[in-house]
Amino acid sequence: MAAARLRSPVGRAIGLGSAKEGVEHWWLQRVTAVALVPLTLWFVISVVRLSSADIDTVRDWVGRPLPAILLVLLLIAAFWHASLGLQVVIEDYVHTDLAKLGLLIVIRLACFALAVAGVIAVLGIAFGTS
């Protein structure tokens, strides 16, 4: 096992590998996935019930405490999960450095911006400020 000998004892103990993040990416992808199982099922049932609802009905629903909380959790988990997943897809399939770097930055910022926009919209309705 030449590879094992080349690795320093400190590197092995810290266990973060060459990317210096260990299993964090993999782990967060799973944690957000577990959160999204009940959240997406709840969301699907909710939007089916809201199909062809007018704005007042939707705002009444969004503004209630439980839907507001679950929507915010859904937005955070979904965009976190999407950001991690899209990052892997780009790393696997985009092979020119500039395009890869650009896409990684755009995807990360877009996911963060969309999550913030969604959360602000939900909170605005819930707190009666929009």
Place this chain on the structure above:
Amino acid sequence: MRSADRPISPHLQIYRWQLTSVLSILHRAAGVWLSVGTIVLVWWLVAAASSPEAFDAVAEFLDSWLGMVLLLGWSVALFYHLCNGIRHLVWDTGHGLDLKSTYLGGWLVLGGTAVLTLIAWGAVIVGWAD
């Protein structure tokens, strides 16, 4: 032949497709497609927080022929990614990784996707509401 022109595995023109590999790439495709769908989710929430005109614009888009096709696509992708994501979480525990189980799980995922899609759209069509 220059090294860059050599076929790399899997060489798609002569590659024999199997259920397992097709479901694997579909999981990624569904994830990317769902990421696009989150833009509409945020658009819907921000519109509900903004004005009746903004909300009507979203409703008009989703009620259109194109909107319905997109919604159908997102619902199929969501149920597929959800079912196959659970399959992945089971694999992460070290279970179901033998050939027989991966095929059985694959067919269960496809069946689950079809059933959940039919239930959701059936509920929309018969107008299951409050």
